[in-house]
Amino acid sequence: MRIMIDGHKVSTNIRTSKELLLMIKDLSRTFQWKTRYNPSEEIVHIMTPNMPELTTLPIPVTEPISQRLDGKIICLDAGHGGTDNGSRGPSGTYEKEHTLAIALCLRDILEENGASVVMTRSSDMLPTAADSITDDTARISIATEAGADVLLSLHADGFYPRQSSRSTVYFYRDEAESLAHCLAASLGDELLSSASSHRFGSFPLIRYAPMLSVWVDIASLSAPEEELFLSSRDGRAKIATALYQGITQFFRV
Numbered sequence: 001m002r003i004m005i006d007g008h009k010v011s012t013n014i015r016t017s018k019e020l021l022l023m024i025k026d027l028s029r030t031f032q033w034k035t036r037y038n039p040s041e042e043i044v045h046i047m048t049p050n051m052p053e054l055t056t057l058p059i060p061v062t063e064p065i066s067q068r069l070d071g072k073i074i075c076l077d078a079g080h081g082g083t084d085n086g087s088r089g090p091s092g093t094y095e096k097e098h099t100l101a102i103a104l105c106l107r108d109i110l111e112e113n114g115a116s117v118v119m120t121r122s123s124d125m126l127p128t129a130a131d132s133i134t135d136d137t138a139r140i141s142i143a144t145e146a147g148a149d150v151l152l153s154l155h156a157d158g159f160y161p162r163q164s165s166r167s168t169v170y171f172y173r174d175e176a177e178s179l180a181h182c183l184a185a186s187l188g189d190e191l192l193s194s195a196s197s198h199r200f201g202s203f204p205l206i207r208y209a210p211m212l213s214v215w216v217d218i219a220s221l222s223a224p225e226e227e228l229f230l231s232s233r234d235g236r237a238k239i240a241t242a243l244y245q246g247i248t249q250f251f252r253v
């Protein structure tokens with residue numbers, strides 16, 4: 001992992017770990033640094049109050065407005081990316097665009113509430129990690145390296161036609177059932193859909209990830225009205241808010 005302070009590179013060769021990320025976060029509070037971790041490049045950016053041009057920050061920084069999720073490390077996995085488009089909606093939008101937009105929106109909300117967020121990707125690319133053969137193993141490896149407490153993999157799979165589809169949250173291990181339940185209930189409330197449910201699913205990503213992990217199938221991209229909802233700013237914000245509520249309910253904070 002590399003560390004950049006005010007845009008200057010610090011020579012280190014440390015492995016990313018939960019302890020390290022939490023320590024940097026603690027130091028940031030003491031010294032009023034702004035920090036952001038970019039997992040795809042394994043760089044922690046630290047901006048001190050002395051940094052002259054705050055408008056030229058290498059990456060946007062979100063100020064916490066609450067400490068509800070303090071100490072929690074959450075890995076957001078925007079499904080698909082790069083050459084893998086995922087499913088395609090009737091008007092030609094791709095699942096990979098929607099999952100990324102929602103993940104970025106959710107990241108901001110989580111960070112505003114004190115969580116440390118690790119993204120498996122923050123642009124249109126397939127996640128990669130050293131020694132990872134597939135993008136699934138890279139996604140798991142990024143979450144594991146960061147010591148994530150939970151891993152949320154976001155999807156809008158349109159492959160199976162569903163009636164009044166909306167959201168299904170899948171869990172593989174029993175321990176993740178309660179997280180899946182909270183997320184499904186919150187999506188149901190927020191999106192006014194009674195069709196939200198949680199159930200067992202054996203997607204390799206949630207099967208092999210060592211931390212609590214769920215696969216969130218937000219909506220069916222093959223339904224025109226759902227594609228419209230997923231494409232809208234308002235829809236994305238509503239989905240991200242619902243996921244945030246579900247996470248806070250799970251952690252009881």
Ligand SMILES: [Zn+2]
Nearest residue numbers: 079086155157
């Ligand atoms: Zn998908």
